[in-house]
Amino acid sequence: MYAQLVETGVQSVRALEDMEPQERAFQEKINAGIKMEPKDWMPEGYRKTLVRQISQHAHSEYVGMLPEANWITRAPTLKRKAILMAKVQDEAGHGLYLYSAVETLGVTRDQTYQDLLSGKAKYSSIFNYPTLTWADIGAIGWLVDGSAIVNQVPICRCSYGPYARAMVRVCKEESFHQRQGFDIMVTLCQGTPEQKQMAQDALNRWWWPSIAMHGPADEQSVNSAQSMAWKIKLNSNDELRQKFIDQTVPQIEFLGLTLPDPDLKWNETRGHYDYGAIDWVDFFNVVKGKGPCNEERLAARNKAWDEGAWFREALSAHAAKQEQTSIKKAA
Ligand code: BYC
Numbered sequence: 018m019y020a021q022l023v024e025t026g027v028q029s030v031r032a033l034e035d036m037e038p039q040e041r042a043f044q045e046k047i048n049a050g051i052k053m054e055p056k057d058w059m060p061e062g063y064r065k066t067l068v069r070q071i072s073q074h075a076h077s078e079y080v081g082m083l084p085e086a087n088w089i090t091r092a093p094t095l096k097r098k099a100i101l102m103a104k105v106q107d108e109a110g111h112g113l114y115l116y117s118a119v120e121t122l123g124v125t126r127d128q129t130y131q132d133l134l135s136g137k138a139k140y141s142s143i144f145n146y147p148t149l150t151w152a153d154i155g156a157i158g159w160l161v162d163g164s165a166i167v168n169q170v171p172i173c174r175c176s177y178g179p180y181a182r183a184m185v186r187v188c189k190e191e192s193f194h195q196r197q198g199f200d201i202m203v204t205l206c207q208g209t210p211e212q213k214q215m216a217q218d219a220l221n222r223w224w225w226p227s228i229a230m231h232g233p234a235d236e237q238s239v240n241s242a243q244s245m246a247w248k249i250k251l252n253s254n255d256e257l258r259q260k261f262i263d264q265t266v267p268q269i270e271f272l273g274l275t276l277p278d279p280d281l282k283w284n285e286t287r288g289h290y291d292y293g294a295i296d297w298v299d300f301f302n303v304v305k306g307k308g309p310c311n312e313e314r315l316a317a318r319n320k321a322w323d324e325g326a327w328f329r330e331a332l333s334a335h336a337a338k339q340e341q342t343s344i345k346k347a348a
Pocket of ligand 1: 069073075082108139143164231233237239240244
């Protein structure tokens, strides 16, 4: 049966019978739904794929704080400000759980973080677009966190224990984020014509990046086949994109907004919405660092790192002093 998995997407997957005994035993455990823990033997490719995906995910949470933090000082009410601050803090927490999960795979947090600062590591394309109006905060919560939930709920069942467990809490918090975003959109859509227009404008700008963030189409997705065989990913990019579109279109109708896709149509035979062509050239440009805000995002994260140097030094000095005290006490 495993041999049938071989041809999905661009990358091909080795059949069970072609594996060495240790790798075969590993794969059989994965197939049986047994979780891997940090001290278990794992193929190097599995470890590297986890480091790549979890670190990209951690960086996305951390960079993802920036477009929303842009509106904390300008939130329209005290209540909205408090909610937005809590959301942005949650994203920092998600980043921390995920950086910790990467550490369980033998990579230091400093190394992981330096890869982000140097521009070597990727983070989600979605955070390279600007937040121009307050409605963008609604659209991010509703569409971006909405996409994230669709992607991340299955990861709660992925094969690597620390990643799966981190995702449980992340998903609970993302649900709150999604609702706060939708609540902003509902309020704007029930407001003045100008407010409704702001909501429409935000939907127009965030729709396509939100569906592209699920990753390249399945036939272009280099990593999906292997990641799915290892149960690091449980669904393909197109499956998750379709799920997100199907669940979001009725919400757009409820809001009385127009979807910026003239080709969107319910397909009775498929039981899903058909949708128009995604601009993959734009997507890959953003992924390669040429999006509207890539430079600004990395500059902000580098600035924060540099300005935090004194604090890291103080912590190290304090830790060294504590250690000396305990050595003296023990002597
Ligand atoms: N942006 O073979 P594929 C959040 C890259 S956090 C940039 O399909 P894979 C949130 C991909 O890395 C959102 N790059 O790859 C936070 C690969 O390049 P490499 C993040 C992308 O890994 C705060 C190449 O394209 N969520 O939502 O199987 C506030 C080929 O792709 C993107 C996660 O990280 C992209 N959008 O699948 C609110 C979830 N898509 O690495 C919200 C976990 C693809 O080979 N991650 N690429 O050089 C995943 O599920 C998978 O990594 C992806 C990509 C579906 C994203």
